[in-house]
Amino acid sequence: MAVAAAAAGGGGGGGELRLLGTWSSPWVIRVRVALGLKGLSYEYLEEDLASKSDLLLRSNPVHGKVPVLLHGDRPVCESLVILEYADEAWPGAGPPLLPSDPYDRATARFWAAYVNDTFLPAFRALFRSLTEEQRAAAFENVVPKVEVLDRALAECSKGKAFFGGDAVGLVDIALGSHLVWIRAVDEVAGTNLLDGARFPGLAAWAELFLAVDAVREVMPDAGKVLEQYKGFRAK
Numbered sequence: 001m002a003v004a005a006a007a008a009g010g011g012g013g014g015g016e017l018r019l020l021g022t023w024s025s026p027w028v029i030r031v032r033v034a035l036g037l038k039g040l041s042y043e044y045l046e047e048d049l050a051s052k053s054d055l056l057l058r059s060n061p062v063h064g065k066v067p068v069l070l071h072g073d074r075p076v077c078e079s080l081v082i083l084e085y086a087d088e089a090w091p092g093a094g095p096p097l098l099p100s101d102p103y104d105r106a107t108a109r110f111w112a113a114y115v116n117d118t119f120l121p122a123f124r125a126l127f128r129s130l131t132e133e134q135r136a137a138a139f140e141n142v143v144p145k146v147e148v149l150d151r152a153l154a155e156c157s158k159g160k161a162f163f164g165g166d167a168v169g170l171v172d173i174a175l176g177s178h179l180v181w182i183r184a185v186d187e188v189a190g191t192n193l194l195d196g197a198r199f200p201g202l203a204a205w206a207e208l209f210l211a212v213d214a215v216r217e218v219m220p221d222a223g224k225v226l227e228q229y230k231g232f233r234a235k
Helices: 026-038 054-059 079-089 102-128 132-157 170-176 179-189 200-211 222-234
Strands: 002-006 017-021 042-046 068-071 074-077
Touching: 017 026, 017 054, 026 079, 026 170, 026 179, 054 068, 068 079, 074 079, 079 102, 079 170, 102 132, 102 170, 102 179, 132 170, 132 200, 170 200, 179 200, 179 222
Parallel strands: 017 042
Antiparallel strands: 002 042, 017 068, 068 074
């Protein structure tokens, strides 16, 4: 297992935090962005999912998947659960990922769940498409989900830069962690899922999200992700 120390700023957890992940996983990217925004230092442990470590299997015996955040010896699994845990465990560290107002919190959770449960399954069909017919059908199916997210951005942001308003929040991280993969699929498929002419709000949001320091520091290289995607298709 490769071990890399990741200093995500000064505050909070010091050496007590360890993150099990894989470099290109958007679910792991979610956690790394959140920890960076919160200014928490952690040790990053790169997993080989073809030969999972005993630590991963002990820490997530139900699914055996990354990401897993170890706070001391206590494992926290599933990316959105980890994001909420970090927000609650270190409330004074960095900007909050969820708003303080109960209704706004519920709204953010709803749209983060929409990304996971509705948008990503549709995008995954485009990701896995191999023929022109499959690609056309998958693209036609996913575009209405993007339209919904574009409207959600306008409503949630209240005219500001992010779903979270002035600062990156839960929904921004949930969707934004997949941007490098969306662009890799666009490159291969000849599509433009976040078309600036059709979805100017989301297109502008994507550029702003990718420019945030905590995002740039952990977002994987686009060329390497593209090569990984081409390798997946070749199989």
